[in-house]
Amino acid sequence: MRRIALVCLGLMICSSFYAQELTLSPYSRYGIGDLFNVSTSRNAAMGGIGIATDNYFSINRINPASFADATFTTFDISGFAHFSQLRSSQQNENQKSAGFQNISFMFPSNKNLTLAFGFSPYSVVGYNISTQRAIDVSGVTQTELLRYEADGGLNQVFIGAAFKMLKKRLRLGASMLYSFGGARYLREASILEGAAASGSLAVTLEDQTFITGMGGQIGAMYVDSLKSSSLFLRIGAVVEFNGSLSGTRLLTSNNELFTDTLINEEGGEVDIPLKYGVGFQLSNPGKWAFGADVTFQNWEQFNYFSETSTLSSEMRIGLGGELTPDFASSNYLKRISYRFGAYHKQSYISFGGQRINDLGLTFGIGLPAGQSGTNQFNRARLYSKINLGVAIGRRGNVNQNLPLEELYARIRIGITLTDTWFIRRVVD
Numbered sequence: 286m287r288r289i290a291l292v293c294l295g296l297m298i299c300s301s302f303y304a305q306e307l308t309l310s311p312y313s314r315y316g317i318g319d320l321f322n323v324s325t326s327r328n329a330a331m332g333g334i335g336i337a338t339d340n341y342f343s344i345n346r347i348n349p350a351s352f353a354d355a356t357f358t359t360f361d362i363s364g365f366a367h368f369s370q371l372r373s374s375q376q377n378e379n380q381k382s383a384g385f386q387n388i389s390f391m392f393p394s395n396k397n398l399t400l401a402f403g404f405s406p407y408s409v410v411g412y413n414i415s416t417q418r419a420i421d422v423s424g425v426t427q428t429e430l431l432r433y434e435a436d437g438g439l440n441q442v443f444i445g446a447a448f449k450m451l452k453k454r455l456r457l458g459a460s461m462l463y464s465f466g467g468a469r470y471l472r473e474a475s476i477l478e479g480a481a482a483s484g485s486l487a488v489t490l491e492d493q494t495f496i497t498g499m500g501g502q503i504g505a506m507y508v509d510s511l512k513s514s515s516l517f518l519r520i521g522a523v524v525e526f527n528g529s530l531s532g533t534r535l536l537t538s539n540n541e542l543f544t545d546t547l548i549n550e551e552g553g554e555v556d557i558p559l560k561y562g563v564g565f566q567l568s569n570p571g572k573w574a575f576g577a578d579v580t581f582q583n584w585e586q587f588n589y590f591s592e593t594s595t596l597s598s599e600m601r602i603g604l605g606g607e608l609t610p611d612f613a614s615s616n617y618l619k620r621i622s623y624r625f626g627a628y629h630k631q632s633y634i635s636f637g638g639q640r641i642n643d644l645g646l647t648f649g650i651g652l653p654a655g656q657s658g659t660n661q662f663n664r665a666r667l668y669s670k671i672n673l674g675v676a677i678g679r680r681g682n683v684n685q686n687l688p689l690e691e692l693y694a695r696i697r698i699g700i701t702l703t704d705t706w707f708i709r710r711v712v713d
Contacts, residue, residue: 310369310380310691311412311433312641312680315634316587316596317496317557318410318438318468323347325387326363326699330649330674331605332626334578336564337506337521342668343701344389344401347578348523348564349458350504352401352447355393357668358706361403363387363699372690374683382411386697389443392706401460402444409438410468417477428477437468439496447504454509460502464530467495489539494590496555498530519566519576527557534590556588571613575606584633596633597640603628605647622651624674632680636687645678649697672699 313319323346328335335347340354344361366383389403414433419426442465447458475487504523511518532555536548559582566576584596605626611619630643654669674697683690 310680311371311414311689312632312634312691313410313412314433314435314470316408316584317555317589318408320408321386321406323387323405323407323441325361325701326649326672326674326697327607327622327624327651327670327701328605329676329697330624330626330647330672331576331607332578332603332628332647333601333676334564334566334576334603334605334626336504336523336562336578336580337519337566337576338564339519339566339568339570339574342670342703344391344403346387346389346401346403346405346443346445346460348504348506348521349401349445349460349502350447350456350506350521350523352391352399352445352458353449353456353506355391355399355401357393357703359391360702360704361387361389361391361699363672363697365698366696367693368695369691369693372683372692373688387699398446398448400444400446402442404440404442407439407441407464407466410435410470411438430473430475430477432471432473434471434473435469437466437494439464439466441465443502445502454507456506456508458502458504458506462500462502462525462527463498464500464527465497467493469493487541491537491539493535493537494532496530496532498528498555500525500527500530500557502526515569517568517570519568521564521566523562525560529588530555530557532590550590553590554588555590556586558583558586571609573606573608575604577602577604582633587633597635599631599633601628601630607651609651617653620653622670624649624651628678639685639687641681641687643678643680645676645693647674647676649674654700654702668703670701672701673697674699 310319322333324333324335325343327343328338335345338345340351341356344359345351364385369380371378387405391401393399412435416431418429420429442463443460445458445460447456449456470492472490473487502525506519506521508517508519532553534548534550534553538545538547562578562580564576564578566574568574580601583598585594585598587594587596607622607624609622614620626647628645632641632643634641650673652671654671676695678693680691681687681689
């Protein structure tokens with residue numbers, strides 16, 4: 286019954302993604318929106334790294350090769366709350382949003398094969414901005430109100446598998462990705478006051494898109510102990526490709542009297558560029574771990590319904606670690622995992638040839654879900670955890686003559702449940 290309840294809970298939460306307002310950032314206007322880091326709450330608290338991170342009791346989607354580490358059947362679910370302050374040279378505005386971020390399952394087998402599947406948002410678009418400007422209408426100065434609004438994004442389903450070889454030192458894995466979703470962009474212009482306003486109509490330009498398509502991830506990870514020590518070194522690499530997604534686009538103009546269809550395109554293409562990365566981790570299993578990742582994606586190759594890309598390449602560097610005083614202790618406080626990290630992302634967005642940088646610090650804890658020794662007949666449940674993570678960062682900088690600065694705090698809350706499934710009973 287407990288297992289059935291978990292599956293039902295996951296399906297219900299998956300269906301709720303469509304109703305979420307996951308971001309309120311004007312930066313989501315570019316590309317396919319703000320891209321989500323597909324890390325778990327644990328990895329998010331460690332600077333978002335995961336290309337070479339161990340995966341014994343959690344589900345690390347960043348590198349599918351890590352699935353091969355799985356010891357027990359694992360269920361992971363997480364959500365977030367995002368608080369930000371948007372700042373320009375003239376005004377500030379506070380924003381907040383929240384939602385689910387990741388749902389995934391992982392099933393190891395005695396055949397040296399681990400299967401995993403799950404669902405998460407891949408990108409998100411969302412903002413509502415109003416501005417005014419003075420314009421000349423028949424020799425009379427009028428005030429024009431401009432409103433920009435958008436919502437939507439892409440979701441992603443993954444199914445992956447991994448196995449070990451070369452005396453269990455090498456892990457190889459792959460995931461199949463299915464992306465789907467859409468976005469709505471609206472631009473509205475109207476005259477606020479004056480003689481011209483009495484006879485004017487608001488003009489609205491609405492752009493609606495729906496995108497779907499297949500992609501994949503291929504990952505590798507090599508693990509070996511350092512001679513004459515209890516230290517382990519992990520080196521990982523991953524490549525993600527989404528290929529050409531197919532889509533439909535409807536662009537309409539409305540002046541409150543009639544609607545005119547400007548573009549009605551079916552079978553259009555959205556090309557998301559190849560993403561690849563490398564990473565390492567040095568660890569003393571059960572005590573501490575430290576690692577770093579570097580990822581790169583050339584968004585100059587981005588294609589959106591045949592529109593010319595104005596984006597640049599993107600590079601992200603993350604580093605982080607985890608410390609557990611005594612993993613096997615009967616003292617609850619000593620079994621808590623403490624996590625920390627930092628990251629720097631050179632965004633694909635630029636103004637006047639100057640890049641928008643995103644940098645931040647992360648920290649968090651992993652709280653054991655039960656006392657040691659309370660599950661002597663199912664040790665798998667000893668490793669279940671409640672994971673809390675916080676990222677504090679800044680995107681853009683008004684002091685560098687950029688038009689917008691975003692200060693934010695992102696809180697991640699996740700639950701990782703481990704259990705032993707599919708074991709044939711010897712005595713019934």
